[in-house]
Amino acid sequence: MSGVTNQSAGEARLQVAGLSSGYGPVTVVRDVSFSIAPGEILVILGKNGMGKSTLLKTIMGFIRAKSGSVRLDGSEIANRAPHLNAREALAYTPQEYAIFQDLTVEENLRLGVTEDRLLGARMGEVEAAFPVIAKRFKQRAGTLSGGEQKMLLLSRSLVSRPKIMLIDEISEGLQPSMVNRMAQVLRSTSAEKGVAILLVEQNLPFALSVADRYAILKIGEIVEQGDVAHADTAATLERHLRI
Numbered sequence: 001m002s003g004v005t006n007q008s009a010g011e012a013r014l015q016v017a018g019l020s021s022g023y024g025p026v027t028v029v030r031d032v033s034f035s036i037a038p039g040e041i042l043v044i045l046g047k048n049g050m051g052k053s054t055l056l057k058t059i060m061g062f063i064r065a066k067s068g069s070v071r072l073d074g075s076e077i078a079n080r081a082p083h084l085n086a087r088e089a090l091a092y093t094p095q096e097y098a099i100f101q102d103l104t105v106e107e108n109l110r111l112g113v114t115e116d117r118l119l120g121a122r123m124g125e126v127e128a129a130f131p132v133i134a135k136r137f138k139q140r141a142g143t144l145s146g147g148e149q150k151m152l153l154l155s156r157s158l159v160s161r162p163k164i165m166l167i168d169e170i171s172e173g174l175q176p177s178m179v180n181r182m183a184q185v186l187r188s189t190s191a192e193k194g195v196a197i198l199l200v201e202q203n204l205p206f207a208l209s210v211a212d213r214y215a216i217l218k219i220g221e222i223v224e225q226g227d228v229a230h231a232d233t234a235a236t237l238e239r240h241l242r243i
């Protein structure tokens with residue numbers, strides 16, 4: 001099994017073991033294993049087409065696992081419907097600008113909560129994270145800039161009070177100031193709320209500024225994982241990603 005972790009199962013908020021999945025007969029994610037503790041951020045690195053997005057979608061339940069397990073605080077959730085996973089505190093932020101363009105910012109945020117009244121109580125968190133979003137509450141989401149739409153996506157995840165956040169290339173196409181803001185928000189969300197965050201990223205400086213640990217995915221398999229702060233990290237990334 002590839003990618004054995006340095007944590008015991010008892011500590012893991014998210015534990016993925018021997019996970020394989022794909023499209024029809026084609027296997028894309030192969031025997032992937034890792035775990036993430038509460039308050040920890042793991043980034044999956046890899047070139048285009050290596051299976052990073054497929055891995056996130058499999059964990060969320062959008063793509064069927066062919067084998068393996070996905071555990072949330074020790075309970076098996078592999079192949080559970082995405083809406084049930086969302087209700088039980090998994091928040092998925094896709095790579096696409098997946099907001100409802102014709103709804104207002106507020107209406108988009110409301111989709112992140114199970115009851116309308118909860119949004120009012122949680123708006124303070126959106127305001128603290130992304131003041132620009134809170135100011136545009138009544139504005140049609142389609143009028144936001146690309147970067148603001150990404151902030152709205154992340155805000156929608158935050159108001160759902162997740163235990164686990166699955167985030168696919170949030171920094172893509174953002175200007176540096178917005179990327180820095182995203183990094184701060186993710187760091188404080190994991191540190192202060194104990195959220196386990198699984199990031200998929202191609203933006204290496206951003207990934208390394210945010211994550212505690214990394215795993216490198218190559219043709220669907222984890223070929224290496226380690227601590228970002230470890231002295232060997234730069235050499236390992238150079239070897240596998242040629243950067």
Ligand SMILES: Nc1ncnc2c1ncn2[C@@H]1O[C@H](COP(=O)(O)OP(=O)(O)OP(=O)(O)O)[C@@H](O)[C@H]1O
Nearest residue numbers: 023028046047048049050051052053054055095202
């Ligand atoms: N809906 C699909 N049907 C069939 N094959 C797919 C589908 N989506 C992705 N694939 C294939 O699965 C492989 C992995 O794709 P995936 O999007 O998971 O990679 P990725 O590492 O996230 O890459 P990128 O950064 O380009 O999004 C690729 O070969 C891709 O062509």
